[in-house]
Amino acid sequence: MKHSMRIPLAAILCASMGSVVADEKAQTYNIPAQSLHSALQTLADQAGVAVFFSENQVTGKTSPTLNGQYSPREALQKLLAGSGLTYTFTAEDSVSIRAVASGSDAGSTLPAVKVLGKAVYDPNDPYNKDYVIRDSSTATKTDTPIMETPVNIQIIPKAVLNDQQAITLDSALKNVAGVTTGAGSGGTSDDIYLRGFRNPLTYRNGFRIDSKFSSWGKREMSNVERVEVVKGPAAILYGQMEPGGMVNVVTKQPLSTPYYSAQQQFGSFDLYRTTIDATGPVTKDDKLLYRINAAYENSGSYRELVNNERVFLAPVLKWNISARTQVTFEMEYRHDNLVNDSMVWPYVNGQFINIPRSRNLMEKTPANVDDIFLGLNWSHQFNDDWMISNRFSTQRRESPNSLAMFGTGMTGSTLQRLIAAQPEEINTYYATLDLTGHINTFGLKHTLLLGGDYNNSHFISKYYFGNMAAPIDVYSPIHTGYSFPVGYADINNKTDYYGLYAQDQIKLPYNIQIMGGLRYQVVSQANLANQTSFSNDAVTPRVGVLWQPQKWLSLYSNYVENFGASNGIGQAGKVLPPESAQQWEVGAKTEFFDGKLSATLAYFDLTKQNVATTDPSNPLYQIAVGAVRSRGPELDIRGELMTGWNVIATYANLDTIITKDNSGRQGLHLYAVPRNVGTFWNTYDFQSATLKGLKVGAGLNMRDSTFNFDNSYKVPGFATVDLLAAYEIKLNKSNVTFQLNVNNLLDKGYLQDVIEPLSAGAGTRVNIGAPRSLLGSVKIEF
Numbered sequence: 026m027k028h029s030m031r032i033p034l035a036a037i038l039c040a041s042m043g044s045v046v047a048d049e050k051a052q053t054y055n056i057p058a059q060s061l062h063s064a065l066q067t068l069a070d071q072a073g074v075a076v077f078f079s080e081n082q083v084t085g086k087t088s089p090t091l092n093g094q095y096s097p098r099e100a101l102q103k104l105l106a107g108s109g110l111t112y113t114f115t116a117e118d119s120v121s122i123r124a125v126a127s128g129s130d131a132g133s134t135l136p137a138v139k140v141l142g143k144a145v146y147d148p149n150d151p152y153n154k155d156y157v158i159r160d161s162s163t164a165t166k167t168d169t170p171i172m173e174t175p176v177n178i179q180i181i182p183k184a185v186l187n188d189q190q191a192i193t194l195d196s197a198l199k200n201v202a203g204v205t206t207g208a209g210s211g212g213t214s215d216d217i218y219l220r221g222f223r224n225p226l227t228y229r230n231g232f233r234i235d236s237k238f239s240s241w242g243k244r245e246m247s248n249v250e251r252v253e254v255v256k257g258p259a260a261i262l263y264g265q266m267e268p269g270g271m272v273n274v275v276t277k278q279p280l281s282t283p284y285y286s287a288q289q290q291f292g293s294f295d296l297y298r299t300t301i302d303a304t305g306p307v308t309k310d311d312k313l314l315y316r317i318n319a320a321y322e323n324s325g326s327y328r329e330l331v332n333n334e335r336v337f338l339a340p341v342l343k344w345n346i347s348a349r350t351q352v353t354f355e356m357e358y359r360h361d362n363l364v365n366d367s368m369v370w371p372y373v374n375g376q377f378i379n380i381p382r383s384r385n386l387m388e389k390t391p392a393n394v395d396d397i398f399l400g401l402n403w404s405h406q407f408n409d410d411w412m413i414s415n416r417f418s419t420q421r422r423e424s425p426n427s428l429a430m431f432g433t434g435m436t437g438s439t440l441q442r443l444i445a446a447q448p449e450e451i452n453t454y455y456a457t458l459d460l461t462g463h464i465n466t467f468g469l470k471h472t473l474l475l476g477g478d479y480n481n482s483h484f485i486s487k488y489y490f491g492n493m494a495a496p497i498d499v500y501s502p503i504h505t506g507y508s509f510p511v512g513y514a515d516i517n518n519k520t521d522y523y524g525l526y527a528q529d530q531i532k533l534p535y536n537i538q539i540m541g542g543l544r545y546q547v548v549s550q551a552n553l554a555n556q557t558s559f560s561n562d563a564v565t566p567r568v569g570v571l572w573q574p575q576k577w578l579s580l581y582s583n584y585v586e587n588f589g590a591s592n593g594i595g596q597a598g599k600v601l602p603p604e605s606a607q608q609w610e611v612g613a614k615t616e617f618f619d620g621k622l623s624a625t626l627a628y629f630d631l632t633k634q635n636v637a638t639t640d641p642s643n644p645l646y647q648i649a650v651g652a653v654r655s656r657g658p659e660l661d662i663r664g665e666l667m668t669g670w671n672v673i674a675t676y677a678n679l680d681t682i683i684t685k686d687n688s689g690r691q692g693l694h695l696y697a698v699p700r701n702v703g704t705f706w707n708t709y710d711f712q713s714a715t716l717k718g719l720k721v722g723a724g725l726n727m728r729d730s731t732f733n734f735d736n737s738y739k740v741p742g743f744a745t746v747d748l749l750a751a752y753e754i755k756l757n758k759s760n761v762t763f764q765l766n767v768n769n770l771l772d773k774g775y776l777q778d779v780i781e782p783l784s785a786g787a788g789t790r791v792n793i794g795a796p797r798s799l800l801g802s803v804k805i806e807f
Contacts, residue, residue, distance in 0.1 A: 054100055056091040062348045064088035064104050065122070066311070072097045075282050077147040078122035082110060084348060085409035121147055149250060149277075151284045151302075151806065152760075154184045154710075156671045157623050157664045159616075163231070163253040163273045165530065165540070166262055167461055167472055172614055175540055175569030175581035177256040177627050179661050185673065186246065188708055188722060188749060190290065190766045190800050192298060192322075194227070194244040194252070198272065199704050199726060201254045202659040202675035207697055207778055208792040211365035211429060212331075213240040213392050219269030220256060220631060221655040221681035221698045226266055228273040232400070232418045232455055233263065233480055239449065240392040240427045242361040247300040248318035248339040250277045256659070257608045257629060258587030261544045261567045264478065264524050268587040268606035268633050269655070278353070279314035279343040280304045285807055292800035295325035295332075307342075314343045326366070327796050329385040330504070334362040349406040357398040365390045369432040371440060371499060371787040372738075378499060382774060382793050386440055386497055387430035388507045396422045410463040416456065423450040430494060430507070432788035440787055442494040444507050449486035449516075455479070472530040474542070480522040487513040517553040522546070528567075536573040542566070546588050548603070561603040563588045579614040592637045592649045601649040606633045622664030622672075630656040638687040652685035653695065669710035673724075676703040693736045697778045699729035701742075708749060722749035735782040743775035743794065759807040765799065772797040 056067050061083045069076040074097055088104045095103065101112050101120065112122050148158050162168050164176040171178055179201045181191075191197040194215050195206035207223075209216025214236045217224050225236045227244060256270040263271060283305030290298040304316035320337040341355040369386050371378050380386075397420065404414035425448050433441045457478035464471045492510040497503065528542030543566040551558035569583035589604030612627030636651030657678040665671050679702070681695040708722030724747040731740045751764040777792040 051094045051096050053094050054091045058090045059088060060348055061086040061088045061108060068100055068104060072100065073118065075119045076122065077120065077150060082122060082124065084406050148182065155182060156184055156673065157621060158182050158251065159620050161253055164255045165528065166459060166474055167530065169530065172573065172579045172616060173538055173571060175571040175583050177610065177612060177625055179254045181252040183250055186249065190764065190802060192246050194246065197252050200673050200675065200706065202661045203256060203677040203679065204254060205699065205702055209238055210240040211367050213242060213363045213365055214238065215243050217272060218698060220629065221679050221695050222267045222269035222633065224267040224269060226271065228271055230276060231273065235482065240363060240365055240424060241422055242359065242363060242394045244274060245320060245337045245359055247320040247337060248277050250275045257610055257631065258585040258606055260565045260588045261526055261542050264480065264522050264546055265548055265588050265590065268589060268608065268631055277316055277318060279316040279341055281306050281311045281314055286804060288802055288804040290800060290802045293798040294327055298322040312345045316341045327383050328366050329383055330389040331364045331366050331385065333364065336360045352403040355400040359396040361394040363392040363394065365392045365429045367429055367431055368791050368793055370789060370791045371432060371435055372783050372789040373435060373787060380499060386432065386499055386502060387442065388504055390428035390430055392424055392427040394422065394424045412461050415458050418455045420453045424448060435787035438498050438500050439496045440499050441496050443491040444494045444510055445491040446489040446510050447486055452483045454481045470532040474528040477525045482520045484516065484518045486516040488516055489513040515554045519551045519553060521549045538571045540569040548591055550591055559594055559600045561591050563603065577616050581614065582611045584609055589633065592635065595648055596640060596643055596646045602635050604633060604635045606631060618665065622666060624662040626660050628658045641687055650685060654684050655679060655681045669712050671708050673706040694732045696734045697731050699731050699742065701729035703727045718753040720751040723747065731778060733779040733782060737783045738779045740776050740779050743773055745773050746770040759805055762804045764802040767799050769795060769797045
């Protein structure tokens with residue numbers, strides 16, 4: 026028996042072309058007048074079809090009585106009459122409910138019995154193949170169409186993650202203009218640069234995760250529904266952060282229609298990865314839903330002495346107490362056995378020594394991680410206009426033996442080495458409460474958001490001072506192991522973040538929309554090891570204006586301020602002001618082919634201020650007077666150009682300069698940020714009957730030259746080529762997909778970044794670009 030799917034969704038999207046005609050056989054229905062939610066569920070059960078819709082779409086709506094003989098289409102037309110909703114059959118036994126497009130009369134005149142053209146998919150539908158998602162809540166905390174949001178937001182949907190087999194967050198983020206990544210903490214953490222600014226933060230459904238640029242492991246992707254990137258300062262809703270933007274990972278949620286999948290991946294350098302995904306109702310009335318994702322990964326590396334292992338489990342339980350009230354319990358557990366690869370490549374006599382890129386001049390230094398996340402989320406809709414929601418989350422991360430090695434100098438071909446360690450743990454508690462409402466004043470429509478949040482982070486660590494390790498010959502290395510260092514300093518820091526915010530989105534005549542809001546933030550930090558503390562506070566506003574002269578075109582501009590990192594204490598115990606930033610942005614957003622293809626062109630000018638720099642009156646202290654500027658155009662294009670042909674194209678020109686500094690860095694380029702960076706990716710699903718199920722794809726990744734920290738070395742730019750081939754077949758009621766991805770097809774050798782100044786000499790660390798790699802997959806879904 027089919028059940029209706031009730032899932033929070035941002036938009037209903039387009040996914041496959043062709044004529045979709047459901048079984049028109051009439052049957053007898055006897056559905057009394059009731060809530061539209063219950064009526065659709067009853068229809069799904071009686072008609073034997075799966076009906077996909079969201080809670081928000083049907084909340085507060087009622088259906089008329091349905092008595093008599095009707096086809097499924099005729100029954101849907103009767104139930105949806107006057108509701109502002111319409112439907113499309115996405116398969117013979119699958120229906121998607123969606124809002125009537127603006128300007129359409131479909132609310133009163135529902136679709137004809139035979140629906141031709143695009144099938145419409147829910148973005149949370151596991152089989153959705155769309156490259157475009159049209160709504161997002163990350164930038165505004167309200168479900169707002171992207172075309173009506175005066176902020177630059179880009180979404181990487183599940184279809185792209187699947188096509189590219191993006192098993193790490195950095196491989197997914199290459200699909201967004203202005204975002205670059207590195208190999209943080211010896212390749213053991215996500216290292217993200219947004220509009221030129223390095224950011225230790227990522228977000229999970231809005232929950233702040235701070236890597237502190239340490240070896241905490243990379244984000245697991247097996248339970249990721251999509252990745253949303255907000256460009257520019259987002260402190261108004263999420264608090265203290267870097268001004269370049271934020272990356273929010275949206276996780277998979279329980280569905281009321283059962284879905285199961287298992288995938289086995291295998292690739293170069295002994296990579297083996299197994300994932301499972303299962304979801305469906307626990308009870309017959311769909312009040313209790315579950316989802317569970319699990320993954321196991323074991324992999325080697327093109328680098329010597331490097332291998333990683335991961336176990337991951339993510340159960341979610343959702344309780345639909347009523348049509349207006351839901352509670353969700355969620356958990357993530359991750360255990361990583363990692364190896365920290367500092368990638369030391371000595372720079373001697375004006376050049377990097379001639380060794381293969383696979384050579385590891387350090388020892389095998391482990392970094393084991395245990396990460397547990399727990400979340401309780403609930404929401405209640407008072408009526409059609411007002412809703413309250415609350416999230417409480419806690420996370421405990423522990424790394425008991427994080428070690429790293431570094432080079433210190435060379436005598437002939439012998440490299441001296443140093444070993445350091447920093448076992449650490451972070452405990453985080455987070456709570457947020459949001460009240461969202463819709464009101465009308467003087468003919469103007471307002472969407473109001475009032476909220477507050479609290480975040481407590483407690484970081485405990487012991488930093489073991491570096492001990493000298495046995496030297497090694499760089500040309501004939503013999504690995505002798507290491508001894509755990511002795512002598513340490515205690516680190517015990519506690520940070521409390523308090524925030525209150527308000528936002529109003531106003532719809533004016535002539536398709537003009539204004540968004541305004543502000544946040545009051547307090548950050549209190551305490552060093553419990555030496556009994557010092559301080560606090561900073563700030564008010565950060567955001568204003569945006571958008572004009573949509575045509576349904577397919579939006580012109581927007583925004584001004585945003587940011588509240589950044591604290592700078593600690595200067596001379597005489599004076600608390601330094603925190604980093605701040607201001608951004609101006611103008612842009613245009615477009616949608617073509619009924620939303621199947623979207624593009625955003627933007628120009629931004631972003632200045633980060635109060636950057637800590639040397640105090641000229643006493644070099645042992647710092648003052649907050651430094652400044653950094655980042656500006657330039659960005660272009661994001663994604664979607665379906667023609668039936669079966671999906672494309673992603675991105676380009677950014679990042680002009681990043683240190684404009685004020687007291688330590689000699691004024692006028693330098695920011696470390697590891699290319700001036701020009703772009704990507705192109707496209708896939709084609711064959712439509713002919715003889716080749717149905719076959720998909721091919723190819724991509725190009727291009728990156729301009731970058732500089733190391735003091736601009737003493739210019740790292741050459743590079744380009745790499747990726748390929749995809751996949752074949753999907755149906756076996757009874759199951760889909761089986763065979764897939765192969767090739768990354769860096771031409772085996773381009775390159776340095777992604779050079780980290781230290783060349784004065785580091787034998788201890789110079791780099792980020793080495795990965796050689797050609799293959800990733801195969803067999804996936805079954807049912």
